Amino acid sequence: MYSLRFTTESSSNGVLERDFTVGDVPGVLWSPASDAADHAPLILMAHGGGNHKKHPAMSGRAQRLVAGCGFHVAVIDAPGHGDRPRTAHDEAEIAELFRARAAGEPEGPIVVRYNDHLAKRAVPEYQATLDALQELPEIGTDGPVGFWGINMGTAIGLPLVAIEPRITAAVFGQHWPDTLAEQAKQITIPIEFDLQWDDEHIPREAGLALFDAFASTEKTLHANAGKHKELPRFEADSAVRFFARHFGPAVTSPA
Structure with a gap:
C-alpha cells in the first residue's frame, strides 16, 4: 500500500491546494x-485527454465544489499526461491519432482503444489514491465519495466506479460505448450524464447507448446543442448541484 506524501501547499480565497x-x-x-470540512465528502475527478491535473477545467470545478459545498476534491495525472512520462505505446497512439486527424479519418477507434489502455493503468492508481486520501484525518473513511470525469475522464472513471463500492454518485459523459457499456450495466448509483447533440466525433446514437447502459434507477441525461468541445459551462454548476444534492446541502454557485 502506497502512502501519500504532500510536496507543495498554497492557499487562496479560502481554498487550500496541496500537491x-x-x-x-x-x-x-x-x-x-x-477545519470545518473535517470528514466532508470527497470528489475524485479525472481530466480529459491531453490535459493534466491542474487544467483550468479541473481547478475551476474544484473551486466550485470546495468554496460552494465545503467538499474535498482530488485529481491525479493520467498515465502519460501532465507530470508523468510517456511510454513508447503512448507516443505511438498519440502519433496515430494526429495522423488520422490530419487525414480527416474518424478518431473514435483510436481514442477508444487508447483510453481503454489508459484506464487499465489508471483504475488501480485511483484506488490506491483513494486508500491514501482516506488515511488523512481530515477525510477519513466515513464520508461519502463521488466521481466526476468527462471524455477520457469517463473512460477511466466508469470502470473505476463499476468496481469501487466507496463511490456512491458520479458525473460522466461524452464517450463511446464500445468498451464501457458492459461495465456501465454494473453501475446502479445515481448518475448525471452529459452529451453534445451535434458531437462531430461521438455519434448521437453512441452517446445515448452508453447512457442507456447504466443500470442506475436514478440517472439524468443532459443533452446540449453543440459540438464536442462546446459543452456549456453551466453543466459544471449542474454537476456541483448534483453532488450537493446527494452529499450535502444546496449550493449557491459562485458568480
Missing part, C-alpha cells in the same frame, strides 16, 4: 482552508 504523490503518481488535493 501530492502516491507512489510515483502525482496528484493535487483541494480542500477548504478551515
